[in-house]
Amino acid sequence: MNCRTIKERRMFTQISWTDYLLAVSILLIIYYLFVGVRYFSSDLKDLLAGKRKPTLKTSGFTQHEPLQNDDSENISVTTDEEANDEFTEVEHLIEKMKTVITDALDKQLVKEEFRQYLRLVLKEFPSVKTSALRPSVNELIVSECEKQGIVAFNEEEVDELWSDKR
Structure with a gap:
């Protein structure tokens, strides 16, 4: 075998699965924190301040729903109540x-x-x-x-x- 492939094998065997999974988990947490702060900062502030309860939207449709602000969510809730x-x-x-x-x-x-x-x-x-x-x-x-x-x-x-x- 080539000397270079032996060194590469040692490098990969020195990293354990635990270390690998820990590194991937940390990177995923950092990524989702970035996305959350970047795109959902107002929602997160409202959620942490207790102004809004966490809700999961379930829909049988695969289409993307347009973004809604707080006012339109209140309207849909009243419509659901009326229905x-x-x-x-x-x-x-x-x-x-x-x-x-x-x-x-x-x-x-x-x-x-x-x-x-x-x-x-x-x-x-x-x-x-x-x-x-x-x-x-x-x-x-x-x-x-x-x-x-x-x-x-x-x-x-x-x-x-x-x-x-x-």
């Missing part, structure tokens, strides 16, 4: 509708009485009236009526029940 309120409202309406349909079946209401009964219940949920979930609720009412064997409504008739017209 949760909307879903809660729809869940309450669905439960109420199932009860109403069962009650109408027990009382053997005629179609016009049942229509008025549904109209009164729908008036209790004005936020669902303007919701994007309204067509789904209409479809559910039609399917529940068909399932219970009550007077058949189509989706257009149910949609008319949301209006204040009689």
Whole structure:
């Protein structure tokens, strides 16, 4: 073997795996500290000052999201809260509708009485009236009526029940 390759082998065998991993870890820490200070200094200051809680954004999308400032994050939080309120409202309406349909079946209401009964219940949920979930609720009412064997409504008739017209 060449004298030069022997010296190179000794040099590599003198460094242990522990020393190597320690050096790489230190370099990674320095790198991430630099990136954090350079690009996320305001976020880190807010986090360390306790002004903001650490949050992890999980998304099913692989696209890059645009950078957001604190104001836009607060807007998205309120939008999420509003969406949760909307879903809660729809869940309450669905439960109420199932009860109403069962009650109408027990009382053997005629179609016009049942229509008025549904109209009164729908008036209790004005936020669902303007919701994007309204067509789904209409479809559910039609399917529940068909399932219970009550007077058949189509989706257009149910949609008319949301209006204040009689």
